[in-house]
Amino acid sequence: MSTATIALTSEQSASNPNRGRVGMFSLIAAESAIFTIFVVAYLFYLGQSLSGPTPQQVLRLPILNSVCLISSSLTIMFALRALGNGARGAFLLWWAATIALGGYFLIGTGIEWKRLIYSEGLTIQTNLFGTTFYSLVGLHAFHVLVGLVMLLIVLLLALAGAVKKEHTARAEILSLYWHFVDAIWIVVFTVVYVIGR
């Protein structure tokens, strides 16, 4: 082990998995644990509120919202496929569509909250339903927001011409996070709007 010239080859041998993917999956595992606790709290307090309003009285199914968010998982896949093929225009288009769909979801959530707060009088302080509803849906919305910021950064970099074919694998790692946020919504939707209503 003499002080020979430092071989600046990749430290990863071919058989080892991509570190970005492993790191992102680890983060997803940790996030899942956090969401699990909020979901458990929601289910535990279901129907335990001492006063109204109840979920049956005020919640409406956010169908369009959900369709938008779930389909953004498809558009980001198309975007990555386009990036892998070197089709810059298609990539930009699909990527921007993903942001638009995610953005619509956030706005939709905002509209729903406005209605609940101002028309139905449900705040986080009102009862246990308000407490668990706003914290679970809010935690998810916060994750959507973080995802949107990261997607937006990539979009700006892409518009500046800095995102190329060779960055596909990295963009894919970001897409893992986005898919996770979508998958969590399916859980939240089921718990809050199907089981809890």
Add this chain to the structure above:
Amino acid sequence: MNTSYTPSSIAGVLDTPTRKEGGKTIFEHLHEWATTVDHKKLGIMYIVYGLIFFLVGGVEASLMRLQLARPDNHFIGPQLFNQLFTMHGTTMVFLVGMPIIFGFANYLVPLMIGARDLAFPRLNSFGFWLSVMGGLILYFSIIGGMGMTGAGSMPDVGWFAYAPLTGKAFSRGNSTDYWTIGVLVGGFGSIATAINILTTIVCLRCEGMTLMKMPLFVWLSLVVSGMVLLAIGPLTAAQIMLLLDRYLGAHFFDTQAGGSAVLWQHFFWIFGHPEVYILIIPGFAIASEIIPVFSRKAIFGYPVMVGATVAIAFVSFGVWAHHMFTVGMTSIGNTFFVISTMLVGVPTGIKLFNWIATMWGGKIRLATPMLFCIAFLFQFLIAGLTGIMLAVAPFDWQLSDSYFVVAHFHFVLVGSLLFTIFAGIYYWFPKVTGRMLSEKLGKWHFWLFFIGFHVTFDTMHVPGLLGMPRRIYTYEASRGWGTLNLICTLGVAIQAVGILCFVANILWSLRSGKRAGRDPWDAWTLEWGTTSPPPEFNFSKSPVVKSRRPLWDIKHPSDPDWKYE
């Protein structure tokens, strides 16, 4: 010091006249350490950070022991006593245990798997500084906890902060918020570091190092990282809920609005019990490296050791409510948690037998690291046995929240974890600094600390059995606990002298310790193959390994391990 790095981008600011010939100024050193992304420097900083808080937490414990030394004592009032046990517990778990175990993993994992650094060096720095931030936020409560309302200073809700004590009505002022936010921020740092260590082990192993050829330290670090990922989340979630309760008027743990105080206990212990194993498995990891080297034998039953660790990790997520037997669960719930808790004893027992079997027939060298490891085996056995006793629900109903429980978990965290941490420091200090720690001072340290530990914590079981509850600031003379408590406190004094020997040893050896060379212990894992201290890039060429003991293969080319594995 082969780099010629100067922070020239801030011209003039760091130009100080104290520059030594050929050396760096103190500001350049500080700048280098504050901005480093090197896993070795971050590892050292983690451990130093942990050891500093260890002294702080130790002083807090000593103050409590002084207060309890005799009945009807008024050296410390009840308010300060509550603050001291809260800060002592929180400090020792979050600011001592976690940083030190992460420090060891940070420093050693890349070296042991033949990598140049962790997978995400900047994330590593981020995680470390978040942990520091968490500690500073917690201790800022001493001056900041008064807040606007003028109530309290340090948090005084206990380290598991049961609801509804943490509600606005009962914890006025901001001290509880400093506790919540400090722990929350430190938790984010832990998650970041766990992601990093896990990814490193999965992705950056050198050629030939299959999973089953990794040193046990690396295996156990992998398991611990996975546990941190799953266990810190519940704590984070519960802390967010508590913050929502305190700041936005939510009702998660507000019993008056139908919320449940018991739910906090569940959430806290879903984190809290795996946390115990997160802390002790790195202790196992250190012992699994040291015991073979000082017994001159390969570890006994390597695959079983791996399997037992994974089994402990798995079962540890299903035992949390054994902290809650006195809450009043259903008999089915009680039975489940009694059985699952006892189940942990099986893989743990297997590990103990394997360490003993490793020593069996070996040529044992009683150097300081090995002394600490042998004491660990013995003390961990006792910790495990009292653990099995407390797992029996009716027994726990009698002794929950008594000094028997305190003695039990100090056998785990001091008698087992801290002893292995000391063993690890004596073992790897030569690698990190290039100098040996003094064996003479080391033996003084060991024997004083060992005797002090047993005087304090063996004795502490007895007042617990006699009914002395934990967390009381004083007791009447007629209870008859005075002599026992005095003995406990005397033991602390002996431990403190031992710790002084340790500090003196570190300071003396850093300057004047014997030069270590690459491999002072004639060990077998990769970190001993590079220089002491290792160069920034660890290995000039990525190593290739063929067995679990690559250095044995190099030293014994005629009889390499890979022929038998």
